Amino acid sequence: MSWGVNRVGTWMPGWVTGVVGGLVRGARRMLPDSRHPARVVVAGFAVTILIGTVLLMLPVASANGQLTSWVTALFTATSAVCVTGLIVVDTPAYWSTFGELVVLGLIQVGGLGIMTLASLLGMVVTRRMRLRTQRSAQTETKSLVLGEVRRVVVGVIVLSLIMEIVTAAILSLRLVNAYGYSWAHGTYLGVFHAVSAFNNAGFALYPDSLVRYATDGWICLPIAVAFVLGGLGFPVLFELTRHLRRVQRRWSLHARITLAGYGLIALVGVVAITGLEWNNPATLGAMDTDGRLLTGLFHGLTPRTAGFNTLDVGEMQPATLLVTDVLMFIGGGSAGTAGGIKVTTFALLAFVILAEARGEPQVHIAGRRLPTEVVRQALTVVLVAVGMVFTATLVLLVLTRFGLDAVLFESVSAFGTVGLSTGITGELPAVGHLVLVALMFTGRIGPITMASALALRERGRRYDLPEERPIVG
Structure with missing residues (x-):
């Protein structure tokens, strides 16, 4: 060599x-x-x-x-x-x-985010950001004003480090004091799982993920808080910090939709998964009441793209897997570490359906009117996501011997960048792994960003065609 x-x-x-x-x-x-x-x-x-x-x-x-x-x-x-x-x-x-x-x-x-780190590096070296660098960072952080990109980038770094350090400290102290790890090893484990949690990665340094800590609130709750905050999205976290400092009193429409939607969907997930698995002897049925409630809470939140598990997912009821599919597909907040179609996209489409049912020509939310392009973008994201998950599921069904429940779960988990699995990932053929690679990449970048990147150039119509209304439904 x-x-x-x-x-x-x-x-x-x-x-x-x-x-x-x-x-x-x-x-x-x-x-x-x-x-x-x-x-x-x-x-x-x-x-x-x-x-x-x-x-x-x-x-x-x-x-x-x-x-x-x-x-x-x-x-x-x-x-x-x-x-x-x-x-x-x-x-x-x-x-x-x-x-x-x-x-x-x-x-x-x-x-x-690659562009967030690149922008920060450019700031440190040149003490100013070129317009192209700012536009690139804007795409990654979803900032709406170029002048705010510098503050957003610094805020992303600082907020991430604070959350990761606090979570790592709690986990390290618990692992050292309660489980007998050395300070060096306990700190290493604490830092790894804190970074993995806040970034909604789901990587763990245990073969069973976090199953061994299923009933330990000092391990599960800090991790859950970290991945929930990371999954809310940086714009919402910035507003939360500004409200805590009393710098801003009025919530933006995005923050209100994200917080309300995330909370409602999380509540539905926790209640549904806990109820469906309550008497399953292979999962929650073997625990006491406190353990069932803690584990049910954790597993109701983790499908929002966290990826950690404190139960054997492969032993869950088919109904639980289907509920988890829906939660993984929706995902978390925009411009954060979560994947999926995002809570805001799901909520916007719900308001579109409500407006259509009422016969209203425009979509209104909390005293604001939604632009038409936002509605089109939400529809595009959902349809592209459905198409990709369907195609991947079909390919995996053809390539493997696994049933629809397991294959669909794997595809949705990959696209939603969740990381939960029924245990079939390692048994898939190489082609199946490449299919999941494509799903993970597209799910992280986002269908709209991917489509924009592949487009040769933006095109605008210089004329309109005659209008004709087809029959819908």
Whole structure:
């Protein structure tokens, strides 16, 4: 095997040097020509996944010191960057400490957003942001005003670090004092699971995820709070902090829709899953009342793209799996670490149906009128999502022997970047893994962003055609 040396003098296999060099050269060719911000976001995520794949393929990344197949490395890197949590190999058993740190780094980068980190780096180095950099960051953070991007980027970093540090401290203290871990190991576990929780990744350093801590409120509740806050979305969290400081008194329409929708759907999820599994001896039925309530609460919240599980998902009732499918498909808040079609999209369509049922020509919410383009965007997101999940489910049904319940659950979990599984992920063929990779990538970037990135250019009509109304329904 030939060996090469990089600019800092670190020796590495020649093929790795060549691959990394090719990725860098490819990124340089791609990014300058990608004037559309959505294309830059897609390119940034893609390049990060490729770099993560190369790092995970290195012998030092695996516990046995062997090369990892490119499919396994690609799947794991995509799952980490897209903060999903689906795995084809057992994370603590297969990966070395270096491999786990690579996964942790990819989770953090993916959660904050490639363009957010790039914008922050540009701010630190040049102390100002070029217009193109601001537009790219705007696409990732969903900021509406270019002048606010600088504040949004800094806020995202600071808020994320605060939440992760607080969660890590609570988890570390609990693991050290209650379970006998050393301070070094307990802190490592606390930091890993805190970052994974706030970024809604769902990666855990235990073979059973968090099943061993199902009835421990000091472990489950801080993790649940972290992934709920991360799943609300950064714009909502910013408004919450401004309200706490009494800087802002009036809630924006987006914050009101997100908080009300998230709370209502979370309540339905908790009640439905707890009720359906209450007497199931393979899940909640084996616990006492307090354990059932805590575990039911956790599993009612985790399908909102968190991915951690304290029960064996494969033992759940078919009705519970279907409820979980719906929760995973909806996801969490916009511009956060959650996936799915988003709570706001689901709520907007509900108001569209309500307006249509009333015969109203416009959609009104809380004293505000929705623009027509917002309604079209919501419909596009949902239809694209349904089409992708349906296609992936059909392909997996053809490729495997698994039933519809398990395959549909896997597809929705991948698209919603959730990470829950009935246990079939590792048994899928390589083609099935690639199908899930495509779903995770699209689910993280978003159907609208993906479609915009693939479009050659924006087109506008210079004329209108005669109107004719077809029969609907």
